[in-house]
Amino acid sequence: xxxxxxxxxxxxxxxxxxxxxxxxxxxxxxxxxxxxxxxxxxxxxxxxxxxxxxxxxxxxxxxxxxxxxxxxxxxxxxxxxxxxxxxxxxxxxxxxxxxxxxxxxxxxxxxxxxxxxxxxxxxxxxxxxxxxxxxxxxxxxxxxxxxxxxxxxxxxxxxxxxxxxxxxxxxxxxxxxxxxxxxxxxxxxxxxxxxxxxxxxxxxxxxxxxxxxxxxxxxxxxxxxxxxxx
Amino acid sequence: xxxxxxxxxxxxxxxxxxxxxxxxxxxxxxxxxxxxxxxxxxxxxxxxxxxxxxxxxxxxxxxxxxxxxxxxxxxxxxxxxxxxxxxxxxxxxxxxxxxxxxxxxxxxxxxxxxxxxxxxxxxxxxxxxxxxxxxxxxxxxxxxxxxxxxxxxxxxxxxxxxxxxxxxxxxxxxxxxxxxxxxxxxxxxxxxxxxxxxxxxxxxxxxxxxxxxxxxxxxxxxxxxxxxxxxxxxxxxxxxxxxxxxxx
Amino acid sequence: xxxxxxxxxxxxxxxxxxxxxxxxxxxxxxxxxxxxxxxxxxxxxxxxxxxxxxxxxxxxxxxxxxxxxxxxxxxxxxxxxxxxxxxxxxxxxxxxxxxxxxxxxxxxxxxxxxxxxxxxxxxxxxxxxxxxxxxxxxxxxxxxxxxxxxxxxxxxxxxxxxxxxxxxxxxxxxxxxxxxxxxxxxxxxxxxxxxxxxxxxxxxxxxxxxxxxxxxxxxxxxxxxxxxxxxxxxxxxxxxxxxxxxxxxxxxxxxxxxxxxxxxxxxxxx
Numbered sequence: 001x002x003x004x005x006x007x008x009x010x011x012x013x014x015x016x017x018x019x020x021x022x023x024x025x026x027x028x029x030x031x032x033x034x035x036x037x038x039x040x041x042x043x044x045x046x047x048x049x050x051x052x053x054x055x056x057x058x059x060x061x062x063x064x065x066x067x068x069x070x071x072x073x074x075x076x077x078x079x080x081x082x083x084x085x086x087x088x089x090x091x092x093x094x095x096x097x098x099x100x101x102x103x104x105x106x107x108x109x110x111x112x113x114x115x116x117x118x119x120x121x122x123x124x125x126x127x128x129x130x131x132x133x134x135x136x137x138x139x140x141x142x143x144x145x146x147x148x149x150x151x152x153x154x155x156x157x158x159x160x161x162x163x164x165x166x167x168x169x170x171x172x173x174x175x176x177x178x179x180x181x182x183x184x185x186x187x188x189x190x191x192x193x194x195x196x197x198x199x200x201x202x203x204x205x206x207x208x209x210x211x212x213x214x215x216x217x218x219x220x221x222x223x224x225x226x227x228x229x230x
Numbered sequence: 231x232x233x234x235x236x237x238x239x240x241x242x243x244x245x246x247x248x249x250x251x252x253x254x255x256x257x258x259x260x261x262x263x264x265x266x267x268x269x270x271x272x273x274x275x276x277x278x279x280x281x282x283x284x285x286x287x288x289x290x291x292x293x294x295x296x297x298x299x300x301x302x303x304x305x306x307x308x309x310x311x312x313x314x315x316x317x318x319x320x321x322x323x324x325x326x327x328x329x330x331x332x333x334x335x336x337x338x339x340x341x342x343x344x345x346x347x348x349x350x351x352x353x354x355x356x357x358x359x360x361x362x363x364x365x366x367x368x369x370x371x372x373x374x375x376x377x378x379x380x381x382x383x384x385x386x387x388x389x390x391x392x393x394x395x396x397x398x399x400x401x402x403x404x405x406x407x408x409x410x411x412x413x414x415x416x417x418x419x420x421x422x423x424x425x426x427x428x429x430x431x432x433x434x435x436x437x438x439x440x441x442x443x444x445x446x447x448x449x450x451x452x453x454x455x456x457x458x459x460x461x462x463x464x465x466x467x468x469x470x471x472x473x474x475x476x477x478x
Numbered sequence: 479x480x481x482x483x484x485x486x487x488x489x490x491x492x493x494x495x496x497x498x499x500x501x502x503x504x505x506x507x508x509x510x511x512x513x514x515x516x517x518x519x520x521x522x523x524x525x526x527x528x529x530x531x532x533x534x535x536x537x538x539x540x541x542x543x544x545x546x547x548x549x550x551x552x553x554x555x556x557x558x559x560x561x562x563x564x565x566x567x568x569x570x571x572x573x574x575x576x577x578x579x580x581x582x583x584x585x586x587x588x589x590x591x592x593x594x595x596x597x598x599x600x601x602x603x604x605x606x607x608x609x610x611x612x613x614x615x616x617x618x619x620x621x622x623x624x625x626x627x628x629x630x631x632x633x634x635x636x637x638x639x640x641x642x643x644x645x646x647x648x649x650x651x652x653x654x655x656x657x658x659x660x661x662x663x664x665x666x667x668x669x670x671x672x673x674x675x676x677x678x679x680x681x682x683x684x685x686x687x688x689x690x691x692x693x694x695x696x697x698x699x700x701x702x703x704x705x706x707x708x709x710x711x712x713x714x715x716x717x718x719x720x721x722x723x724x725x726x727x728x729x730x731x732x733x734x735x736x737x738x739x740x741x742x743x744x745x746x747x748x
Contacts, residue, residue: 013384055379424716430709
């Protein structure tokens with residue numbers, strides 16, 4: 001028994017369904033009743049009920065690609081702000097490709113307080129802070145581009161089904177775009193104007209994430225903005 | 231005590247013209263502050279209250295962190311200009327008690343176990359007070375928590391009932407609270423049917439207490455409908471804008 | 479925020495026993511621990527009482543002074559209630575100004591006395607608008623073994639009933655102290671009854687470990703006519719309306735039991 005229509009906006013505590021269903025993300029189950037735990041759009045599938053949250057907090061998960069800012073340097077590595085209640089730990093071994101000598105200067109030379117990095121979450125559980133690495137190809141210090149912050153809940157929408165949305169924006173704005181799972185997006189393009197377009201598109205998606213026909217509308221918006229400048 | 235004001239007139243109406251079980255006009259808005267993770271604003275009669283939520287975030291000072299859940303902290307504070315006679319900004323004993331009581335009203339609703347070693351900080355600022363501020367403060371704090379995307383078992387909504395001139399009434403304003411015979415603030419989790427805040431001062435018989443409690447719960451249910459609308463409002467408005475634009 | 483961290487095994491034991499209608503110390507769900515009340519133990523205070531509720535120990539001292547009335551109540555005496563959770567009472571108490579629990583406790587006891595109009599404040603007026611009696615009720619927690627609220631309310635009431643105030647005569651528009659004393663005019667007898675909600679059941683007079691594992695706490699204060707004059711829910715959990723009504727109903731009878739104990743210990747008739 002479903003109590004709402006698909007894609008309706010639901011609020012925390014509302015009874016979504018009753019029966020032998022699986023409680024998906026942003027819902028919880030008590031007996032046979034499934035309730036929403038966050039404000040968002042309810043999605044009913046055959047066996048699962050979930051809510052696509054309109055806003056949520058980023059909780060790290062191993063494998064996530066994240067963009068962070070160096071906050072502190074200590075003897076063993078760096079503390080990284082990854083837009084989460086939990087601070088990321090980047091150990092020296094996970095940053096250097098060759099064995100390093102324990103000298104503080106080495107660390108600051110590689111990454112200093114205030115630097116931005118693209119990193120990957122290696123491990124995280126209840127007892128430790130998330131461990132990061134930048135040793136894989138493509139990861140490391142970010143040297144150019146602009147940062148956009150969105151709610152982590154919007155990241156799937158910005159990427160789109162099979163990356164359709166993000167690829168469209170990259171194509172139309174000629175920008176390189178890296179989307180961190182933690183809601184931080186890096187935009188880097190041939191000119192500030194290109195970057196501005198990409199940022200505009202991303203912010204618009206975040207705002208209208210709960211509506212349909214978004215990909216086409218954003219594509220049109222970008223074309224319109226480009227046309228104005230031409 | 232002396233110089234009694236008539237709180238109910240010969241037509242059964244209250245000093246502001248309301249019937250006994252009528253709520254004051256209520257206005258709510260969600261997402262009003264850009265820095266906070268979640269925020270909301272409420273006007274209930276002449277009471278004006280703002281709430282902001284920061285978190286889950288790192289706990290400061292560190293030693294307060296709990297190993298298996300988030301620490302919920304709540305500060306209920308009245309602005310010096312919020313009342314008739316300027317109130318000192320330093321927290322009064324009443325504000326300290328209400329901060330505790332409101333925190334305990336919100337705690338059962340939040341999934342604190344999902345965020346060990348963090349804190350969720352709720353700040354309630356009363357900009358103008360005209361009675362019922364702990365209830366409106368609880369209601370607006372719950373909106374701010376939901377706006378912040380913090381997972382909750384249920385919303386929390388609050389309303390007071392009381393007795394004035396021998397009559398049981400809903401949603402007392404300041405004069406009714408000061409001059410009346412009893413004031414019963416209640417916070418309610420509407421889908422789970424549980425009460426998370428309950429206080430009373432005054433004098434009520436057992437029967438009156440039962441009736442006042444039920445009256446307050448009815449008030450909570452009405453205010454809950456407004457809470458839901460306020461949460462959905464921002465998104466519904468955007469949806470409608472988009473749909474209209476598509477039709478053109 | 480006391481957290482003596484009851485072990486999981488112990489927590490389970492408490493839940494199981496209460497589910498089956500009994501408590502770890504052998505009490506029934508609606509039984510108070512043994513109560514001992516002594517009055518007049520601090521000679522320098524105008525009134526005092528010491529209460530032992532199980533192992534919880536509270537001392538209340540009442541001091542009486544002369545002062546100014548509140549501007550909006552020129553014909554009434556004034557009273558205030560304060561409580562101190564002194565560090566020797568529990569490993570969890572730290573030195574410093576009263577924390578939120580101490581403040582909450584003082585305000586609950588205050589509400590009981592104020593709303594039941596237990597102290598006849600109009601009889602405490604000497605010169606209207608200028609001189610009235612000021613009554614200081616100070617609650618001192620000496621040992622915390624649970625249910626500080628009820629113990630404090632009982633001790634406060636006993637101390638008030640024990641209080642003698644110095645008599646004054648008005649001469650030339652000023653008050654002059656005489657050598658005689660008279661009893662503080664007390665005309666109602668508020669008693670707090672605190673419940674803990676554990677395993678979906680209500681138990682009365684929770685002791686320390688029960689407080690650690692309880693879902694929520696509910697205090698109902700009744701006056702001598704069984705009117706409810708104060709209510710306070712505490713704790714991180716929530717209660718059903720049915721549980722609240724049930725507690726209010728039981729509190730009527732329980733407060734009467736406790737009231738009789740207090741009055742007997744003073745040797746007075748109500």
